[in-house]
Amino acid sequence: MSSHGLAGTLTAPGGAAQRPAGGTSSWRHGGAPWGAGGQRELGALPVVVALIVLALVFQAFNSNFLSPDNLVNLTMQSATTGVVALGIVLVLLVGQIDLSVGAVSGLAAAVVAVGSVQQGWPLAVAVGAAVVLGAAVGALYGVMFTRLGVPSFVITLAGLLVALGLQVRVLGSTGSINLPYESWLVRFSQQTFLHPVASYALVAGVVLAYAGSRVVEKQRRESAELAAASVGTIVVRSAVLLVVLLAPVAYLNLNRGVGAMFAVFLGLVAGTDLLLRRTRWGRSVRAIGSNVDSARRAGLAVRRVYVSCFMACAALAALGGVLSAGRLAAANQGTGGSDLNLTAIAAAVIGGTSLFGGRGSAWSALLGVLVIHSIASGLTLLNLDSSIRYIVTGVVLALAVTIDSLGRRRRTGVAPR
Amino acid sequence: MNPHVPSPRPTGPAPRTAPVSARPPAVLSLRGVSQSFGAVRALVDVDLDVHAREVVAVVGDNGAGKSTLVGVMSGVTVPDSGEVMLEGVPVQLGSPAVARQLGIATVFQDLALCADLDVVENLFLGHEVRRGPVLDEIAMEREAWRLLAQLAARVPSVRVPVATLSGGQRQAVAIARALLGEPRVVILDEPTAALGVTQTAEVLNLVERLRDRGHGVVLVSHNMADVQAVADRVVVLRRGRLNGDFDADTARYEDIIAAITGASPALSGGSRAAQPRHPRGETS
Numbered sequence: 102m103s104s105h106g107l108a109g110t111l112t113a114p115g116g117a118a119q120r121p122a123g124g125t126s127s128w129r130h131g132g133a134p135w136g137a138g139g140q141r142e143l144g145a146l147p148v149v150v151a152l153i154v155l156a157l158v159f160q161a162f163n164s165n166f167l168s169p170d171n172l173v174n175l176t177m178q179s180a181t182t183g184v185v186a187l188g189i190v191l192v193l194l195v196g197q198i199d200l201s202v203g204a205v206s207g208l209a210a211a212v213v214a215v216g217s218v219q220q221g222w223p224l225a226v227a228v229g230a231a232v233v234l235g236a237a238v239g240a241l242y243g244v245m246f247t248r249l250g251v252p253s254f255v256i257t258l259a260g261l262l263v264a265l266g267l268q269v270r271v272l273g274s275t276g277s278i279n280l281p282y283e284s285w286l287v288r289f290s291q292q293t294f295l296h297p298v299a300s301y302a303l304v305a306g307v308v309l310a311y312a313g314s315r316v317v318e319k320q321r322r323e324s325a326e327l328a329a330a331s332v333g334t335i336v337v338r339s340a341v342l343l344v345v346l347l348a349p350v351a352y353l354n355l356n357r358g359v360g361a362m363f364a365v366f367l368g369l370v371a372g373t374d375l376l377l378r379r380t381r382w383g384r385s386v387r388a389i390g391s392n393v394d395s396a397r398r399a400g401l402a403v404r405r406v407y408v409s410c411f412m413a414c415a416a417l418a419a420l421g422g423v424l425s426a427g428r429l430a431a432a433n434q435g436t437g438g439s440d441l442n443l444t445a446i447a448a449a450v451i452g453g454t455s456l457f458g459g460r461g462s463a464w465s466a467l468l469g470v471l472v473i474h475s476i477a478s479g480l481t482l483l484n485l486d487s488s489i490r491y492i493v494t495g496v497v498l499a500l501a502v503t504i505d506s507l508g509r510r511r512r513t514g515v516a517p518r
Numbered sequence: 519m520n521p522h523v524p525s526p527r528p529t530g531p532a533p534r535t536a537p538v539s540a541r542p543p544a545v546l547s548l549r550g551v552s553q554s555f556g557a558v559r560a561l562v563d564v565d566l567d568v569h570a571r572e573v574v575a576v577v578g579d580n581g582a583g584k585s586t587l588v589g590v591m592s593g594v595t596v597p598d599s600g601e602v603m604l605e606g607v608p609v610q611l612g613s614p615a616v617a618r619q620l621g622i623a624t625v626f627q628d629l630a631l632c633a634d635l636d637v638v639e640n641l642f643l644g645h646e647v648r649r650g651p652v653l654d655e656i657a658m659e660r661e662a663w664r665l666l667a668q669l670a671a672r673v674p675s676v677r678v679p680v681a682t683l684s685g686g687q688r689q690a691v692a693i694a695r696a697l698l699g700e701p702r703v704v705i706l707d708e709p710t711a712a713l714g715v716t717q718t719a720e721v722l723n724l725v726e727r728l729r730d731r732g733h734g735v736v737l738v739s740h741n742m743a744d745v746q747a748v749a750d751r752v753v754v755l756r757r758g759r760l761n762g763d764f765d766a767d768t769a770r771y772e773d774i775i776a777a778i779t780g781a782s783p784a785l786s787g788g789s790r791a792a793q794p795r796h797p798r799g800e801t802s
Binding site: 318321322325326327379380381387388390391392394395396397399400401437459460 | 595614626630631632634635639643644645646648650651653656657659660663696
């Protein structure tokens with residue numbers, strides 16, 4: 102009776118308006134891609150536009166910017182910052198912040214270098230120790246925040262100083278330790294690229310998996326009498342995905358190809374995205390960032406989710422530090438220092454993750470980090486020094502935060518918070 | 519007057535339940551519930567019965583104890599004394615979760631929705647349906663449409679963030695969420711307080727749907743127009759005490775207002791002077 106009554110009631114009073122085929126369902130639930138309605142979120146659109154504009158402008162000034170060689174470099178630089186930014190996305194989603202990611206990544210790099218070179222640990226053990234150390238730092242933040250109510254801003258600021266001190270202490274008197282070039286970490290981070298065949302196979306696999314899951318979803322939705330995307334939509338979307346993946350891969354393959362480190366970063370982003378969208382944990386993360394009181398009253402394990410986000414963020418920061426140590430084949434007092442902290446946070450926000458919690462996507466780490474490193478790369482090609490780079494990045498960040506704040510104001514105009 | 523009641527006040531349950539003994543026992547009953555916050559006596563010896571397919575409006579001035587009463591029924595507040603019974607069986611409502619499990623769902627005034635999450639996500643927050651490790655969006659979406667259709671709620675899509683919905687639509691989402699566990703009693707705390715005329719009408723329709731669905735409904739409000747539109751029975755709280763229990767069809771507006779404000783009729787003969795003039799059952 103229920104399904105019959107459902108169809109009956111829904112189609113009777115303007116059912117067409119209530120459930121237009123796919124139009125008002127979000128794309129990830131089988132509806133139109135990127136939200137059909139004009140009043141929907143801007144989502145990733147501003148960042149993508151910004152990336153295209155940046156590329157065109159820099160290409161106009163220096164034709165090397167879009168060369169395969171430069172783009173390969175760009176992806177390699179983006180990977181380490183991107184991993185750190187991915188962690189920032191998670192803490193931002195629950196409405197918190199971790200200001201210590203740079204220092205934690207520097208500490209992790211120091212642990213790897215000292216452990217493997219000076220202490221003679223196997224490299225894998227050193228890498229594992231560094232990441233576990235990061236997770237432990239995050240767990241400490243999480244416990245201090247959830248149990249003692251210390252604001253995350255302050256506790257991670259304190260953590261920044263502590264981690265910085267530990268980094269200097271671990272590195273010892275030399276202050277800089279080189280990793281041997283033949284170690285797998287260095288080779289992986291610097292010289293390992295996906296074989297062209299492997300990269301194309303990966304693209305094909307991703308597109309097939311996407312199309313397949315969409316077809317299955319369409320069938321399930323239809324059997325549940327829900328609006329489902331048409332076959333044409335699925336074909337078009339899969340084709341778009343194919344182009345979006347294939348074109349850059351083919352272009353990078355003109356040069357060295359897709360860096361293994363960058364591929365790992367993409368894998369982490371895609372995995373995090375699935376966790377956020379398809380699991381109960383991911384839903385809790387967004388709910389808590391959106392309205393923690395409501396989340397608590399809905400019975401969510403608020404504390405545990407907070408702790409898990411802080412842990413994931415610090416662990417990813419440590420992983421980013423390990424990768425950057427590999428890429429530079431060294432760990433020194435400057436690793437993770439200077440601007441990595443702010444670059445990673447800026448990347449997450451520029452990519453479209455709200456500073457106010459609840460809204461954002463794992464992909465914003467990728468998009469934001471590409472914007473930031475495009476700016477850096479383009480300005481370097483123009484022989485402009487870092488002063489201009491800081492200024493331009495700062496302006497872009499201000500723009501991103503303004504868009505975020507305006508969006509929040511527009512929606513809270515109707516939302517009781 | 520029953521001899522076993524120590525205080526000189528009129529007895530609560532006896533005169534009221536006697537004429538309606540033909541009806542099945544109340545789904546939710548409060549007996550002699552009292553609650554103090556420091557020196558403030560928020561509730562004093564309150565009795566209340568809610569039957570299935572009945573909308574009981576609880577009205578009263580600010581500070582009359584409405585919110586405390588909602589707290590007691592929803593499990594947020596454990597009363598200092600008194601008894602809560604579900605279908606005649608005494609229960610302990612130690613927490614909102616317990617109350618929910620026992621079949622008392624509360625829609626709080628702030629709705630407790632997450633504005634950034636869409637309708638389905640809000641409906642199932644904390645009770646998501648899963649297929650293996652991943653969420654079963656399709657089952658949840660289907661159930662969401664079913665619930666909203668039962669409430670005849672007009673929501674543009676169940677996949678838009680709640681922030682984009684009107685106040686009435688949000689109320690519908692919150693009520694639909696309350697219905698997920700098929701509760702016996704639904705408590706609505708000031709559901710129309712922040713709404714305009716059209717949206718208020720929408721929400722009042724929802725209340726009637728709830729009754730038609732067989733739920734006992736407690737509607738806490740200080741809007742007399744709303745109460746008269748949908749309530750079957752009007753219970754008046756004044757300074758933490760019951761100050762009248764009216765049949766909504768026959769009660770005069772002035773009498774209810776008098777009971778709320780404590781004006782003339784209620785003043786003369788003690789706290790429940792209004793009640794004997796409108797015993798339940800005479801009119802039903």
